Amino acid sequence: xxxxxxxxxxxxxxxxxxxxxxxxxxxxxxxxxxxxxxxxxxxxxxxxxxxxxxxxxxxxxxxxxxxxxxxxxxxxxxxxxxxxxxxxxxxxxxxxxx
Amino acid sequence: xxxxxxxxxxxxxxxxxxxxxxxxxxxxxxxxxxxxxxxxxxxxxxxxxxxxxxxxxxxxxxxxxxxxxxxxxxxxxxxxxxxxxxxxxxxxxxxxxxxxxxxxxxxxxxxxxxxxxxxxxxxxxxxxxxxxxxxxxxxxxxxxxxxxxxxxxxxxxxxxxxxxxxxxxxxxxxxxxxxxxxxxxxxxxxxxxxxxxxxxxxxxxxx
Numbered sequence: 001x002x003x004x005x006x007x008x009x010x011x012x013x014x015x016x017x018x019x020x021x022x023x024x025x026x027x028x029x030x031x032x033x034x035x036x037x038x039x040x041x042x043x044x045x046x047x048x049x050x051x052x053x054x055x056x057x058x059x060x061x062x063x064x065x066x067x068x069x070x071x072x073x074x075x076x077x078x079x080x081x082x083x084x085x086x087x088x089x090x091x092x093x094x095x096x097x098x
Numbered sequence: 099x100x101x102x103x104x105x106x107x108x109x110x111x112x113x114x115x116x117x118x119x120x121x122x123x124x125x126x127x128x129x130x131x132x133x134x135x136x137x138x139x140x141x142x143x144x145x146x147x148x149x150x151x152x153x154x155x156x157x158x159x160x161x162x163x164x165x166x167x168x169x170x171x172x173x174x175x176x177x178x179x180x181x182x183x184x185x186x187x188x189x190x191x192x193x194x195x196x197x198x199x200x201x202x203x204x205x206x207x208x209x210x211x212x213x214x215x216x217x218x219x220x221x222x223x224x225x226x227x228x229x230x231x232x233x234x235x236x237x238x239x240x241x242x243x244x245x246x247x248x249x250x251x252x253x254x255x256x257x258x259x260x261x262x263x264x265x266x267x268x269x270x271x272x273x274x275x276x277x278x279x280x281x282x283x284x285x286x287x288x289x290x291x292x293x294x295x296x297x298x299x300x301x302x303x304x305x
Contacts, residue, residue: 017099020143020153022111025131027154028166034154035130036163062111063118087109087118092153 003055006069007047010084013091014040014047019084022094033096043096046080049073060085068094102141102155110153112145120146121153128154130162137165174205174248175240176264179233182271189278193294203293205241208270209251211286218273219258225276226260226269239267 001009013019021027021034032038050073060066071082083095102108102123112119121143128140128151140161143153154162186204190197212219225231255266277283278290 017101017156019156020108020110021156021159023113023142023150023152023154028130028132034159034162035166036159040156060111062113062116066111066118085111087111090108092110 001057001067001069003050003052006055006057006067007050007071009086010069010082010091011044011047013086014044018089019091019093022092024094030095030097031093033093038096043082046073046075046082047071049075050082099157101157104141108143108153110143110145112148112150112152114148114150114152115145119148119152122146123155126151128162130166133166133169135165135169137161168245171245171248173240173242174251174263174267175238176262176267177235178237178239178264178268178271179231180236181233182231182268183237183239185271185275185279189274189290190294192278193291195294200294201239202241202243204274204290205239205267205270206243206247207290207293208274209243209247209266212266212270213247213250213254216254216258219254219260222255222266222269222273223258223260224269225272226265228272230272230275231265231268235264 021031024030028035033040033043050071054072056070057067058070060068066085066087068083068085073080073082078098081095081097082093084091084093086092104123104125106123108121108123110119110121111117123141124144125139126142126144128137128142129135130137141155141158142151143155144150145152186201187197189204190200193200212222251266252263260266260269278287281287
């Protein structure tokens, strides 16, 4: 799955509500979408602002069959970090933060 | 928008089991670890193997946001220069009381003054802009107080142009230094000593 496909699927998940957030101890700092500090619409904007050279995919360390998609867009002069993967038809966000 | 229901099945990565697992959505109490904000009755995904919470569905985010906002309304946090934290220690020493217990009482007392005394609120604004209020904000100070009290204090502060909690706290602490340590306002110092005495102070401040 390349950048365009990954981004498109993630945007679809955000639009449809078919996404979850991976539980983590530092959820409030590392996943602003999960705690409502940013909206799904805002994250869609970040993804749309992302260029191909601001994206990479790598195997998830807990399960190498799962690809983690990392996006590092710059929006309004701020660098953001979005990390997510797909399980079945749902997206799972690990990180959404500056 | 898609909605999950209790009992629905899904999948997730369980960090405790360190693998991909099947999950079941359940309503559980959930605690945000960093802020320790407790969120009752949250729909979460539970690992079928270890029973731990492994994921939070999108639809639960508004409840998390609401719980955090409720906590924010009940607490005031600011970063202040270390020399202003020294003021709290000096006042506690003056009142012969433990600083940990005295700190919130001091802040609540002065927030009450800001609420009830408009000229004092103006003075706090001026002191927040004074040289003594400046400095690198190294110390984090936080206060839990009833939501209506914090709301009233913030309203009173905003009405005189104090725009941030940090400025409010800085101005209050400079005022406390003047009132007690410089003997500028003996009447207020005496009332503050009463609040300190409630925490077991041995003597009133010298005026």
